[in-house]
Amino acid sequence: MQTETTVADIRILLMPLPEFALLPFGGFLDKLRFTADEADYSRQRYCTWHVLGLDAGSIKSSSGIDIQVQITPAEINYADFDYLVAFGGRNAKATQALAPRYKNILRKAAGHGVKLVCIDNACFLLAACGLLSGRKVALHWRHEAEFRASFPRIEVVSDQMYCFDGDRISCAGGTAAIDLAVEILARVCGRTRALKGLADMLVDEARSSGHQLRSLDIEVTTGRHTGRAIALMRSLLSSSKTTDELASMVGISRRQLDRLFLASHGMTAKNYWNEVRLEHVKWRLLNSDHSLATIADEAGIADVSYLGKIFRKRFGETPAQFRKTLPSVLPTR
Structure with a gap:
């Protein structure tokens, strides 16, 4: 000992x-x-x-x-x-x-x-x-x-x-x-x-580095192809890839992909991808002080004025108006 x-x-x-x-x-x-x-x-x-x-x-x-x-x-x-x-x-x-x-x-x-x-x-x-x-x-x-x-x-x-x-x-x-x-x-x-001690911490087991979170595993509720498409949408957020290319990466046709998204989410794959981008923009406005141009680039939206337009249509106010209603996100030093 x-x-x-x-x-x-x-x-x-x-x-x-x-x-x-x-x-x-x-x-x-x-x-x-x-x-x-x-x-x-x-x-x-x-x-x-x-x-x-x-x-x-x-x-x-x-x-x-x-x-x-x-x-x-x-x-x-x-x-x-x-x-x-x-x-x-x-x-x-x-x-x-x-x-x-x-x-x-x-x-x-x-x-x-x-x-x-x-x-x-x-x-x-x-x-x-x-x-x-x-x-x-x-x-x-x-x-x-x-x-x-x-x-x-x-x-x-x-x-x-x-x-x-x-x-x-x-x-x-x-x-x-x-x-x-x-x-x-x-x-x-x-x-x-x-x-040692995992049971005391009420942790079932040690997860491997490649463990897939069930809370992000949308295949359970949306199906394999739709779940794979949404995972790709997140990882390719800033890319210029089209929905046709996305469908090809999933291994099905664009028409079939749209049918699956309409059945599971009530919108086309393209519209869902736009929603993913807008939600990312909203989250970044809430959690950073980066410029709208920087955030737009992250979301794969080249035209800042266009982003402002679709953001207002989706959330009822411009990005600038949304940000003004928020407390400062940067820590005081």
Whole structure:
């Protein structure tokens, strides 16, 4: 049995960014806690962790809860750590804008061989720091179009909840952070210890990176061809592909695809795709301060004035009017 002086198998820096989401942070950390010791003693024996912040004090989450900083960059000996896990902020653009402040920390860690992990929107920060060049990235489906528009040369793997690409690891966030923690721990501590505590967390099993969310599995209610078409609509949001090309990718004719969409959604495939684009525009207006031109480009709509026209027809007000009714989405710093 290990003694208290035994060096841990894995040593982790947890770096929550301003306005980080508590769900992936708490899930990842609690999985570390269960693996770190025998039974449920919560001692940091088999793995250790420290909460890293730019300055002493605390970091506020998107829900308003503060997490206390345990270590600052001036106190770090990077040789003492194996992984640095960054937890993304609520707003992707604001997270990306943190690059000048965090670049030195991240590059120093990478230079000392520390593996960099970006969870949720933290991939925007690592990409802005030039640390994801030539790498594959898994991120939340809500942010795929925005990331592709901001970093077109970085490959996004849209069918994975997390992705290991050498010493760069990415995760879509949410409860997938638990699955990522299991996989990281399994590679270092063994699968038995990595799975320890899942039942206590009321988690049935560790999901693989390619696990398909049932909550997004619309094939159950719409059928295989329609479900596949809708998945393609999301992943090809900014493309110039036509509905005819979409039908060909699904493996059926355009007429057959329209019949299926009329039966399941009461509209043609083209009209449904337009609806997907408009809903994306609405969500981006709500969750970012990007220009309408940028958002239009993400949604595959080249003409901003045309976007304004169809947005008003669909939602009863222009994008500018819609935005004026919203509170500020950017965190106060």
